[in-house]
Amino acid sequence: MTAVRLPGQHPMKKLVPVLLGLGLFAFAGRTAAQAPSPDRTPQDLSQIVAELDGAVFDAFNQCADPAQLARHAAYFDAGVEFYHDNGGVTWTRDEMIGRTRENVCGKYQRRLVPGSLKVYPIRGYGAIAQGEHTFCATGGDDCGGMADFTMVWREQEGRWQITRVLSYGHRPAPATP
Structure with a gap:
């Protein structure tokens, strides 16, 4: 596929909607050695992804500590695409983690909205996770922001990593009683 690049435009910008639509299907052609277990139940997959979500954001919530930031980064593929x-x-893990370090660490923590996480299998690849989360001031209960998210998780030889993230619909969080 050849794309025309306009001055000042990232070469992928016009292709992003197409690639997002087609990209999920292209991953189904992975070899059996890389494919997730076919006998995993939807409940098992949901539990695995819920645990991964908890782990990646446990590290995120403590990312002011460089060791925790490194732990958080390890959950992402080097070529992760993050759409906010x-x-x-951001087009790479290094760029995404740099922005996290600059804009989040020590300032905000993420909390999953209970009951919002939904998990969908991607045959031969991994899973899609969707849900809602709030962002709260570090060390407090001031949760002023909320957003929807979608993450694509790839399982390769028993290791799970995030390859795509969409964070959207940012809005004020409803007041908690």
Whole structure:
């Protein structure tokens, strides 16, 4: 596929919607050695992804500690694409982690909205996780922001990593009683 690059435009910008739509199907062609276990139940997959979500954001919530930031980074593929409706797009793990270090660590913590996580299998690849989360001031209960998220998880030889993230619909969080 050949794309025309306009001055000042990232070469992938026009292809992103197409690639997002087609990309999920292209991953189904992985070899059996890389494929997730076919006999995993939907409940098992949901539990695995829920545990991964908890682990990646446990490290995220403590990312002011460089060791925790490194632990958080390890959950992401080196070529992760992160689409943020307010912050724009990052094309690599290093760029994404740099923005996290600068804008989040020591300032905000993420909390999954209970009951919002939904998990969908991607045959021969991994899973899609969708849900809602709030962002709270570090060390407090001031949770002023909320957003929806979608993450694509790849399982390769028993190791799970995030390859795509969409964080969108940022809005004020409802007041908690």
